[in-house]
Amino acid sequence: xxxxxxxxxxxxxxxxxxxxxxxxxxxxxxxxxxxxxxxxxxxxxxxxxxxxxxxxxxxxxxxxxxxxxxxxxxxxxxxxxxxxxxxxxxxxxxxxxxxxxxxxxxxxxxxxxxxxxxxxxxxx
Numbered sequence: 487x488x489x490x491x492x493x494x495x496x497x498x499x500x501x502x503x504x505x506x507x508x509x510x511x512x513x514x515x516x517x518x519x520x521x522x523x524x525x526x527x528x529x530x531x532x533x534x535x536x537x538x539x540x541x542x543x544x545x546x547x548x549x550x551x552x553x554x555x556x557x558x559x560x561x562x563x564x565x566x567x568x569x570x571x572x573x574x575x576x577x578x579x580x581x582x583x584x585x586x587x588x589x590x591x592x593x594x595x596x597x598x599x600x601x602x603x604x605x606x607x608x609x610x
Contacts, residue, residue, distance in 0.1 A: 488512050488584045488599040495580060495604030498572055506567040508582030508601055516560040519585040521597055522567045524578035531581070531594050535567065539588030547592070572608045579603040
């Protein structure tokens with residue numbers, strides 16, 4: 487069992503940066519691949535980025551490639567999402583997720599554990 491808690495969301499202006507954190511419980515964090523998703527009102531949950539259990543491999547959605555960076559610190563049981571050049575359309579609830587097996591994936595159903603989410607609002 488893994489429990490995930492996101493933090494770092496808030497209200498920012500277009501063009502600003504924000505770093506989200508996701509703290510995981512348990513001693514097996516390094517055995518999970520991690521992902522970030524978001525969901526805007528009235529829209530489906532959208533994949534953003536994933537990172538393998540070692541951090542060696544990363545994978546991004548085209549919509550955020552070059553603006554968002556995923557990273558992890560296994561010693562701190564934490565995964566991060568650095569978001570730069572934020573746009574109003576980035577406004578959503580952001581979720582982190584953990585996937586057994588350690589290999590990156592982009593579909594929500596492939597993830598086993600989810601956090602409660604953190605709100606990011608970007609004003610124009």
